[in-house]
Every structure is written in structure tokens, then in C-alpha cells.
Amino acid sequence: MKKVVFLLAGLFIASLSQAQQTDNKPPVKKIEVTGSAEIEITPDEIYLDIALREFKNKATKVEMGTLEGQLQKAVKEAGIPAADLTIANVFGTNYDQWWVKKKKDPDFMARKQYRLKLSNLDKVNDILGAVDAEGIESVNISSYTHSKMEEYRKQVKTKALQAAKAKATYMLEAIGNTIDGVLEVQEINTDNYADVAPVAFNSFARVAGAEAADASSFKKIKVRAEVRAVFFIK
Numbered sequence: 001m002k003k004v005v006f007l008l009a010g011l012f013i014a015s016l017s018q019a020q021q022t023d024n025k026p027p028v029k030k031i032e033v034t035g036s037a038e039i040e041i042t043p044d045e046i047y048l049d050i051a052l053r054e055f056k057n058k059a060t061k062v063e064m065g066t067l068e069g070q071l072q073k074a075v076k077e078a079g080i081p082a083a084d085l086t087i088a089n090v091f092g093t094n095y096d097q098w099w100v101k102k103k104k105d106p107d108f109m110a111r112k113q114y115r116l117k118l119s120n121l122d123k124v125n126d127i128l129g130a131v132d133a134e135g136i137e138s139v140n141i142s143s144y145t146h147s148k149m150e151e152y153r154k155q156v157k158t159k160a161l162q163a164a165k166a167k168a169t170y171m172l173e174a175i176g177n178t179i180d181g182v183l184e185v186q187e188i189n190t191d192n193y194a195d196v197a198p199v200a201f202n203s204f205a206r207v208a209g210a211e212a213a214d215a216s217s218f219k220k221i222k223v224r225a226e227v228r229a230v231f232f233i234k
Contacts, residue, residue: 029233030183031172035164036226037156043144043221048116048124049088051137054109064110067135071114074130084117111137146221156225161185164229172233180234189226 052067075085090112118124128136146152168179 028183030230031168031179031233032228032230033164033167033171034188034226034228035160035162035167036189036224037159037163038222038224039152039156039159040220040222041146041152044119044146046118046121046144047142048118049113049138049140049142050116050128051111051113051139052131052135053111053137055132055134057134062132062135064112067131068112068114070131070135071127074127075116077130078123078127080116080118080123086115087112088115089113115142144221149223152223153225156223157187157227160225160227161229164227165231168229168231178234180232182229182231184228184230186228187225188228189224 050071052064052071054064054067055062072082072085076082090110116127128139165179165182172178
């Protein structure tokens with residue numbers, strides 16, 4: 001029993017001695033800074049919502065099929081893949097109920113929304129101009145992004161870290177020191193994009209004259225990143 005007590009006492013003294021040695025170590029010489037970077041890119045994936053609605057031209061009803069055919073043809077002639085034009089919504093009810101109501105009520109005006117993916121807005125006016133104006137209920141730019149967004153994310157994070165290193169370097173040079181490797185890196189604020197608010201137009205006529213339809217004046221996306229970096233001081 002005494003041997004066990006002596007052994008435990010010895011371990012305790014050894015642990016205490018090690019802790020004291022650790023406590024007596026000089027503090028790590030380090031500098032902590034933040035770095036940020038921001039880039040602006042022009043969207044190359046723009047999603048346009050086009051709402052179509054049947055209407056009466058005098059006594060003749062212009063059916064949804066006619067409007068859809070006009071839109072699909074215009075998209076094809078603009079050189080846009082058919083897969084980039086999809087149905088986004090059938091207004092008011094689900095498709096089965098919509099079709100039943102359309103068949104029973106001759107005065108029912110069907111509404112359908114399409115989503116068109118574009119790389120720019122250069123051909124918007126030509127596409128919408130090929131569809132009966134009265135059949136276009138609304139046009140909205142619902143969202144936009146860039147096909148190489150991941151590459152831009154990496155780029156802006158790299159620039160933010162480089163900015164942090166540059167800041168630490170010139171701050172230490174001011175007092176005759178230099179950095180000696182990195183201790184820690186933390187992302188503070190990354191993947192921070194400028195708000196992308198939908199752009200709405202009430203009619204085709206407004207789209208035709210809208211500044212937003214000009215690709216050169218289209219709002220750019222801001223990609224920003226910020227990091228915290230801790231460097232050793234030599």
C-alpha cells in the first residue's frame with residue numbers, strides 16, 4: 001500500500017514540475033491582423049420570368065398554345081437552347097385542375113409562367129417582341145449569378161489572405177521585425193455577395209426601353225471575403 005502511495009506522490013510531483021516548466025515558457029510572439037478583398041463580376045447566368053396570359057382579340061381568344069409557340073420559336077431563333085426555357089408556374093391552381101377548368105369555362109384565361117436562362121440581355125427585346133404584347137402579363141429578372149462563381153470565391157479568399165500578410169509585414173517592418181510563418185487563419189466574413197433584388201417590369205413596352213435591358217449597364221455582383229490571420233514574429 002505504501003508503495004502505491006509513494007508512486008502516486010511521485011507522479012504528482014513530476015506532473016507539477018512539468019506544469020511549472022510549461023508555465024515558465026516565454027509567451028509566443030505573434031501579430032494578429034485582418035485582411036479583406038472584393039471583386040466585381042458581370043453575371044453570365046440571368047433568369048428571366050415571363051408570365052403569359054390568354055386574351056381576347058375582339059371575339060377571338062388567343063390560346064396559351066399560341067403564345068407558348070411564339071415564345072418557343074423566338075427563343076430558338078435567338079440561338080438559345082430549348083432546355084433553357086422551362087415552365088416555372090401555372091397560376092392559380094395545380095396543372096390538372098387548371099386544365100379541367102380551362103376545358104369547362106370558355107371565358108377562363110389561362111396564365112402560365114416560363115423561366116428563361118440567358119447569358120446576357122442582348123436578345124430580350126427580340127424574344128419578347130415576337131410574342132403578342134397583350135399576352136405578356138409580366139416580365140421579371142428573378143435572379144442572376146456567374147457560372148464560375150466558385151473560382152471567384154477562391155480568388156477573393158486568396159486575395160484577402162494576401163492582404164492580411166501584407167498588412168502584418170509592413171506593420172512589423174515599422175518596428176524592425178518580420179513575420180516568421182503563420183499560426184492561425186480564420187474566415188470572418190466570406191461568400192458575401194451584394195443583394196440581388198429582382199428587377200420587375202410591368203409590360204413589354206417598359207422592357208424595351210429599360211436601361212436594365214442593356215447588358216453593359218447591368219448590375220454587377222460584388223464578391224467579398226474577409227479573414228483573420230495570426231503570424232509568428234521572428
